[in-house]
Amino acid sequence: MVFQAVRTRFPLRIVAGMTEWGVLQLPLASLFFNKKGAHVKIGSIVFAGLILAVGLVYEIMALNMPRGRLSYPGPGLFPVIIGVFIIATALGCLIQEILPRKKTGESPPTSPVPTQDSAAPGGRNVRKTFQLMALMIGYTLALKPVGFLICILAFLVIAIRIFGYRRWFPALAMAAVIAGISYVSFVLWLKVPLPLGILEEVLG
Amino acid sequence: MDLFSGLIHGFSVALTPMNLLFGFSGAVIGTIIGILPGLGPLGTMALLLSLTYGFDPTAGMILFAGIYFGAMYGGSTTSILLNIPGEAASVVTCIEGYQMARRGRAGAALAVAAVGSFVAGTISLIGLSFLAPTLAMAALKFGPAEYLAVALVGLIIMSRLTGGNLLKSLMMIALGLALGTVGMETVAGYMRYTFKQPLLAQGIDFLPVAMGLFGISEVLVTAEEPAGNMQLQKVRFWELWPTLVEWKRSFGPIIRGSFIGFFVGLVPGPSPVISTMVSYSVESRLDKRGEFGKGAIEGVAGPEAANNASVGAAYVPLMALGIPFTPAMAVVMAVLLIHGINPGPLLMTEKPDLFWGVIASMYIGNFMLLVFNLPLVGVFANIIRTPLYLLMPIVLLLCLIGVYSVNNSILDIWLMTGFGLLGYLLRRLKYDLAPLVLALVLGPMMERSFREAMMISRGDLSVFLSRPISGTILLVGAIVLAAPLLIAWIKPLIRRKV
Numbered sequence: 001m002v003f004q005a006v007r008t009r010f011p012l013r014i015v016a017g018m019t020e021w022g023v024l025q026l027p028l029a030s031l032f033f034n035k036k037g038a039h040v041k042i043g044s045i046v047f048a049g050l051i052l053a054v055g056l057v058y059e060i061m062a063l064n065m066p067r068g069r070l071s072y073p074g075p076g077l078f079p080v081i082i083g084v085f086i087i088a089t090a091l092g093c094l095i096q097e098i099l100p101r102k103k104t105g106e107s108p109p110t111s112p113v114p115t116q117d118s119a120a121p122g123g124r125n126v127r128k129t130f131q132l133m134a135l136m137i138g139y140t141l142a143l144k145p146v147g148f149l150i151c152i153l154a155f156l157v158i159a160i161r162i163f164g165y166r167r168w169f170p171a172l173a174m175a176a177v178i179a180g181i182s183y184v185s186f187v188l189w190l191k192v193p194l195p196l197g198i199l200e201e202v203l204g
Numbered sequence: 205m206d207l208f209s210g211l212i213h214g215f216s217v218a219l220t221p222m223n224l225l226f227g228f229s230g231a232v233i234g235t236i237i238g239i240l241p242g243l244g245p246l247g248t249m250a251l252l253l254s255l256t257y258g259f260d261p262t263a264g265m266i267l268f269a270g271i272y273f274g275a276m277y278g279g280s281t282t283s284i285l286l287n288i289p290g291e292a293a294s295v296v297t298c299i300e301g302y303q304m305a306r307r308g309r310a311g312a313a314l315a316v317a318a319v320g321s322f323v324a325g326t327i328s329l330i331g332l333s334f335l336a337p338t339l340a341m342a343a344l345k346f347g348p349a350e351y352l353a354v355a356l357v358g359l360i361i362m363s364r365l366t367g368g369n370l371l372k373s374l375m376m377i378a379l380g381l382a383l384g385t386v387g388m389e390t391v392a393g394y395m396r397y398t399f400k401q402p403l404l405a406q407g408i409d410f411l412p413v414a415m416g417l418f419g420i421s422e423v424l425v426t427a428e429e430p431a432g433n434m435q436l437q438k439v440r441f442w443e444l445w446p447t448l449v450e451w452k453r454s455f456g457p458i459i460r461g462s463f464i465g466f467f468v469g470l471v472p473g474p475s476p477v478i479s480t481m482v483s484y485s486v487e488s489r490l491d492k493r494g495e496f497g498k499g500a501i502e503g504v505a506g507p508e509a510a511n512n513a514s515v516g517a518a519y520v521p522l523m524a525l526g527i528p529f530t531p532a533m534a535v536v537m538a539v540l541l542i543h544g545i546n547p548g549p550l551l552m553t554e555k556p557d558l559f560w561g562v563i564a565s566m567y568i569g570n571f572m573l574l575v576f577n578l579p580l581v582g583v584f585a586n587i588i589r590t591p592l593y594l595l596m597p598i599v600l601l602l603c604l605i606g607v608y609s610v611n612n613s614i615l616d617i618w619l620m621t622g623f624g625l626l627g628y629l630l631r632r633l634k635y636d637l638a639p640l641v642l643a644l645v646l647g648p649m650m651e652r653s654f655r656e657a658m659m660i661s662r663g664d665l666s667v668f669l670s671r672p673i674s675g676t677i678l679l680v681g682a683i684v685l686a687a688p689l690l691i692a693w694i695k696p697l698i699r700r701k702v
Binding site: 043044047048051055058061065066069070071072073074075076077078079082083085086089090092093096125126128129132133136137139140143144152155156159160161162163164165174175178182186190192193194 | 258369371372374375377378379381382385389391392394396397420423424427428591592593594596597598600601604605608609612614617618621624625628629632633634635651654655658659662663665
């Protein structure tokens with residue numbers, strides 16, 4: 001009843017953002033009972049398969065470790081047990097996703113209130129996730145050779161734009177202020193030894 | 205040290221200017237992140253974990269307690285005024301709170317939520333003050349078998365209560381336990397799953413995992429969501445006082461919510477969220493006016509009391525047994541671990557400053573929250589207008605600098621990025637992150653307990669069942685795990701007979 005009440009009153013995206021505990025995932029899952037559900041299902045199958053492969057590799061490596069005896073367990077015994085646990089649960093998930101679910105005869109529940117997700121199925125902007133991941137990877141690669149200050153300035157300008165602010169000059173100004181504050185507080189005040197890279201001679 | 209002298213000692217620690225400052229800062233930060241949708245108390249604590257390296261552990265614990273309590277207060281503000289829950293535990297408050305606001309009773313709803321939170325917080329702290337030392341004394345009799353049983357059953361109950369798919373939750377537990385085995389094994393110094401990388405010898409640090417799973421993935425999920433428009437209701441200070449009838453109607457729900465929250469908080473799992481739902485269900489069943497769904501004050505008072513009470517209760521297993529039952533408590537435990545302090549039954553006697561200081565600071569923080577939250581409700585509510593394009597890059601920046609600052613290691617940034625992506629995928633695929641994180645934290649302790657129990661019993665596996673405490677705990681776990689299957693099996697049989 002509470003779930004129903006929650007679902008009817010909020011745009012889905014708001015409730016979906018609150019699911020770090022997974023408590024609301026059960027009712028939300030039913031809202032994905034459409035074309036999107038297929039994506040989730042394929043993703044779940046691939047992911048469970050991936051974990052199964054990881055579990056198998058993990059188990060093979062565990063079996064090559066000294067296991068000792070039950071009265072004096074070696075370093076490999078606990079990993080062997082965990083490896084079996086991973087394989088069993090991943091297999092279970094895989095079978096669960098592949099096997100067709102029992103039909104209950106009920107129609108898939110729909111939200112009585114038009115939600116942003118249901119109103120606009122393509123509402124999510126997955127491209128931003130890829131852009132942010134690429135940005136983080138770029139930052140990590142460039143941090144040592146280029147240095148913190150230049151890296152974080154570039155990172156902030158691009159991140160601000162990814163999050164929807166389009167004007168270059170104000171974005172640069174905001175990034176410069178935040179980068180400056182973070183340099184003063186982390187490098188100068190808290191003495192975090194962040195790499196200065198090509199600015200080492202100027203700032204170091 | 206008995207309870208009262210312990211508390212007096214605790215207040216002498218908590219009332220030092222520095223600790224008061226940490227408590228106040230935590231309360232303010234907590235309120236702000238409670239208001240802002242997207243970033244929850246868990247993500248914030250993970251984000252700030254690296255900063256606590258430079259603090260005294262007591263100060264770090266006080267800061268985090270303030271954040272956790274503050275988030276529960278802050279979450280109600282935007283739930284009531286904007287129908288936007290700042291964090292998961294405030295979702296239920298929206299139902300009646302926003303309806304009250306539409307009827308012009310936003311001030312009353314906010315006041316009842318704040319007072320209810322304060323009363324519940326205080327009740328749960330009294331419970332914590334009594335229960336934690338008692339449980340800690342009892343836990344001195346625990347051996348490795350009991351510790352393994354508590355941790356194992358805690359994980360099982362959590363996987364049951366998160367409401368998602370059981371198999372998926374169990375798979376997350378398995379993954380978390382596996383991650384906990386990476387690094388040099390402590391007894392024989394054997395390298396496990398390090399792939400000849402010396403940096404992995406110390407194992408996978410909790411910090412990059414927590415920051416990635418809860419901080420980075422939160423930002424990635426938020427980035428995808430389309431921005432919405434919001435209209436903020438203005439609340440004047442003189443409108444905050446509820447009527448006498450509203451106070452009378454709120455009294456019962458606040459007391460009931462406090463006890464519901466406290467007892468739900470003792471159970472492993474997402475206690476703040478579950479407690480609000482249980483409290484709302486109870487209040488709606490007791491409703492005789494038929495006002496639920498139209499702005500019943502009981503639907504605000506009960507859940508808001510419940511989520512605050514559950515926070516105090518969540519500290520009981522951590523402070524008494526050294527076992528966190530929620531990911532938020534795992535992050536709190538990390539504050540102690542990074543300072544070389546192992547929480548457990550001996551914490552109270554070995555570190556009385558910390559044990560009692562933290563408990564006393566919660567009383568003070570709870571009072572602070574009541575005092576500054578009500579008059580500043582308008583100011584706090586305006587925080588939600590902070591544009592995402594400014595907020596999210598700053599969160600990322602804090603993650604990137606924070607994770608590097610601990611070991612000055614680029615590997616930690618790679619780990620955080622990787623776990624951020626994993627967390628994002630898991631959220632999108634409807635996996636729960638909490639069992640993974642808890643299993644990662646509890647894994648090394650479970651392995652140690654298992655090996656010790658095996659050595660003590662000379663390889664007799666029945667030791668886990670033959671010892672009364674561990675046997676009972678494991679029996680409870682087995683019942684919890686098997687209950688739905690049994691119910692599904694029995695139900696058709698009963699129907700056939702009928």
